[in-house]
Amino acid sequence: MEKYDIAVIGAGPGGYVAAIRSAQLGYSTVLIEKYDTLGGTCTNVGCIPSKALLDSTHAYHDALHKFEAQGIRTGGVSLDFEQLYRRKREVVQKNTQGLEFLMKKNRITILRGKAAFTNDNTLQVTGREGITTLSATHFIIATGSKPATIPGVAIDKERIISSTEALSLKEQPKSMVIIGGGVIGVEMASIFSRIGTAVTILEYAGNLIPAMDQELGKALHKILKKEGIDIRLQQSVYKTENLGNTAAVWFKDENGQEQQLEADYVLVAVGRKPYTEGLGLEHTSVTTGRGGFIVVNEKLQTTVPHIYAIGDVTGGAMLAHKAEEEAVLVAETIHGQQRHIHYNRIPGVVYTWPEVAAVGYTEQELQQRNIPYNVGRFPFSANAKARAAMDTEGFVKVLTDPKYGELLGVHIIGARAADLIAQAVIAMEYEIRDEDMFRISYAHPTYSEALKEAYMMASGQPAVNL
Numbered sequence: 345m346e347k348y349d350i351a352v353i354g355a356g357p358g359g360y361v362a363a364i365r366s367a368q369l370g371y372s373t374v375l376i377e378k379y380d381t382l383g384g385t386c387t388n389v390g391c392i393p394s395k396a397l398l399d400s401t402h403a404y405h406d407a408l409h410k411f412e413a414q415g416i417r418t419g420g421v422s423l424d425f426e427q428l429y430r431r432k433r434e435v436v437q438k439n440t441q442g443l444e445f446l447m448k449k450n451r452i453t454i455l456r457g458k459a460a461f462t463n464d465n466t467l468q469v470t471g472r473e474g475i476t477t478l479s480a481t482h483f484i485i486a487t488g489s490k491p492a493t494i495p496g497v498a499i500d501k502e503r504i505i506s507s508t509e510a511l512s513l514k515e516q517p518k519s520m521v522i523i524g525g526g527v528i529g530v531e532m533a534s535i536f537s538r539i540g541t542a543v544t545i546l547e548y549a550g551n552l553i554p555a556m557d558q559e560l561g562k563a564l565h566k567i568l569k570k571e572g573i574d575i576r577l578q579q580s581v582y583k584t585e586n587l588g589n590t591a592a593v594w595f596k597d598e599n600g601q602e603q604q605l606e607a608d609y610v611l612v613a614v615g616r617k618p619y620t621e622g623l624g625l626e627h628t629s630v631t632t633g634r635g636g637f638i639v640v641n642e643k644l645q646t647t648v649p650h651i652y653a654i655g656d657v658t659g660g661a662m663l664a665h666k667a668e669e670e671a672v673l674v675a676e677t678i679h680g681q682q683r684h685i686h687y688n689r690i691p692g693v694v695y696t697w698p699e700v701a702a703v704g705y706t707e708q709e710l711q712q713r714n715i716p717y718n719v720g721r722f723p724f725s726a727n728a729k730a731r732a733a734m735d736t737e738g739f740v741k742v743l744t745d746p747k748y749g750e751l752l753g754v755h756i757i758g759a760r761a762a763d764l765i766a767q768a769v770i771a772m773e774y775e776i777r778d779e780d781m782f783r784i785s786y787a788h789p790t791y792s793e794a795l796k797e798a799y800m801m802a803s804g805q806p807a808v809n810l
Contacts, residue, residue, distance in 0.1 A: 348374045350678065351467060351480035353459045353623070356384020358655035358667030359486035360443055365675035366484075367450040374453040374478065376469055382443040382454075383436075384488050386664040389508040392439055394531055396432040397511070398695050401538040405697075410734055423539055425516045432511070460624035464648050468624075482650050482678050485630075485638060486667065487623060489616035489656035496583040497523065497612055503591035504584050504610045507532055517541050517608035521593050523581050524613035525552040527694050530564065532611055534696045537573050544574040544605060546581055546595055548614075553694055557706040557755045559741060564700060564757060567737055579603075584610050618657045635659065642684075644674050652678075666690050689772045693762045698724075698738045701765035704753030704772055707743060717743045717752055720778070720802025722794045724758040726810050729789035735759035740798040742768075742778065749777035749803055760791050767795060778803040 350366045352359050355377035363375040381388055407421045447454055455478075457471025467483070469476045491506035493499055501509050507528050520536050522529045525547030537543045545552075545568075551561035552568075552575065569575055578598035585592045591610040597603050618636045625632065631639045631647040637659035644652050652674045655667030669690070673683045694700035710717050720742040724730040738758030744751055754768035771781055782799040786792050797807040 345466075346374070346476070346478040348372045348453070348478060348480045350374075350482045350484065350675075351376065351478060352484045352486060353467070354384060354486035354488055354655075355379075355382040355443070355454075356486060356488045356655065356667065357386050357664040358488070358671045359384065359484070360446070361668045362484045362486060362654065362671035362675055363452050364446060364450050365672050366678070367452050369675060369679045371675075371678075372453075373450075374455055374480070375447065376455045376457065376459040376467070378456070378458045378471075380456065381440040382447070383440050385490075385508075387439050387443070388436060389511055391664055393432045393436050393511045394507070394535070395695055396435040397428065397535045398531060398697075400428050400431060401535050402697050405538040413734065423516075425539070428539075429513070458622055460622055461628045461630075462624065464628050464630075464651065482652065484671075484674055485620075485623070485646070485651065485653040485657060486655050486671070487619045487657050488667075489662055490619045491612065492615045492617040493612050494523075494581065494614055497581060497593075497614075498584070499612050500586055503586040503588075503608075504612065506612055510536075510609070510611050513609075519607035520544070520609045520611055521546060521591075521605050521607045522611045522613055523584075523593065524615070525549070525575065525577070526555065526613060526615065527553060527692075529611075529613035530568065530694060530696055532613060533568065533573050534571075537568075537571055542574075542607075543572075544607070545576065546579040546593070546605075547575070547577050548580060550577050552577075553700065556692065556694075556700065556702050557741070557753070558708055560700050560702065560755055560757050563738060564694070564696065567698065568696070584612075616656060616662055618659070620657060633659075643677050644670055660687065661690060661692065663690065663692065686773065689769055691765045691769050693765065695762065698735065698758045699761035700757045701761040702753070702755045703765055703769050704751065705743060706753060706755070707741075710743060710752060715752070716746050718746050718778075718802045718804070719743060720798040720800065722797040722801065722807060722810060724791070724794055726797075727789075727791060727794045728809075729791050729793070730759060732789065733759065740764075740794045742795070742798040742802045744778040744799075744802040749779050750775055751778060751781075754795075756795075758791065758794065764792055764795060767792065779805075 349371035352363045366373045457469040519542040521544045525545045533543045553561045581595040583594040592606045633639045638653040654670035656662045691703040723739045725736040730736045741755040743753040778799045786796045
């Protein structure tokens with residue numbers, strides 16, 4: 345039986361980062377992955393392929409709707425759906441190949457197969473080459489999540505699909521109904537709407553991206569509706585059916601009236617659930633809680649101290665970069681270092697266009713907690729760089745403490761919001777005041793100047809360019 349210092353189960357962003365950091369700290373490390381490629385959901389069927397398609401379809405949309413105004417005449421513009429997806433596959437392949445290189449560089453053992461605990465100290469890995477039994481001083485569970493569904497809706501991967509199947513379609517659908525208006529739902533809607541698919545979003549809540557600040561969801565709603573997406577809020581889906589060449593979905597609208605829609609595909613985007621199937625947790629003293637998520641403490645230890653769990657499988661924000669931060673924390677905790685993650689300072693991003701990004705408290709959360717705050721709000725329509733780039737949709741909203749000027753939350757919908765939010769994360773992490781943030785120099789013209797103006801307004805100063 346092989347013996348390792350650290351065994352990592354799952355090779356997604358949490359798993360491969362945990363393995364790399366463990367190896368860097370001098371531990372003999374094994375990484376166990378059941379699929380042929382490393383990278384998990386994010387690299388293979390999530391973050392990376394979806395962003396490749398979002399970028400490609402954004403370029404196509406600009407060619408159709410912006411180029412002429414910019415003086416660019418391209419003649420007839422057409423879409424090659426096969427090449428669109430071929431480029432996506434090439435992007436994924438380069439990323440997975442890069443991960444293989446990193447494993448070799450750091451001398452990490454890779455075992456391909458399905459891992460299952462036989463007790464608190466032993467794993468059995470079943471792969472193509474048979475069964476391997478191993479033990480480790482420490483285990484890190486990083487098995488991630490898989491698409492969730494709702495009663496009456498069964499994902500058959502044919503006509504009733506998840507984002508995984510949507511990222512591997514063989515031909516362009518003419519129509520699609522998306523159940524769920526969260527991050528995955530609106531990103532998938534953007535991809536297919538831009539290439540001419542008739543898209544309808546059915547969202548149970550009263551707002552798109554309901555986990556984010558309500559003002560962001562309302563602004564995104566207007567933008568996506570203007571692009572031709574049919575958005576229906578407060579819709580309760582209770583049944584779907586594969587009709588052969590199409591699929592149907594039944595739901596009750598905001599007035600309780602029963603409705604039915606039919607489309608080429610019904611895409612289920614109602615969230616994700618922890619993936620622990622076949623992991624053998626029943627043979628251990630590891631405890632799971634509500635929803636099947638693994639219970640961990642602040643050091644990400646399970647109820648078995650030498651078994652840790654990170655990423656989606658523990659709940660919270662299901663973000664690749666959260667899993668990566670937790671991976672480093674666990675490896676360094678095992679090494680005796682003291683680290684801490686401020687979960688409220690982990691940014692969230694929606695890669696529509698314009699992008700949506702946020703960190704910290706929403707305005708609704710501050711109101712619920714009776715926390716006083718100031719608001720600084722600046723529109724991109726008043727930003728010189730945004731006007732030059734024809735990207736004037738959206739705004740920056742900064743929430744700060746009235747007494748000390750500490751940043752409580754930053755919410756952006758606009759061009760390059762995904763990159764702009766990093767500045768706000770730094771300011772929150774190091775508790776920099778709103779006044780300090782607007783008194784530093786910003787390059788002109790840049791999108792970041794909208795942040796400067798919002799900080800200025802939150803501190804009580806009038807904006808210079810509004």
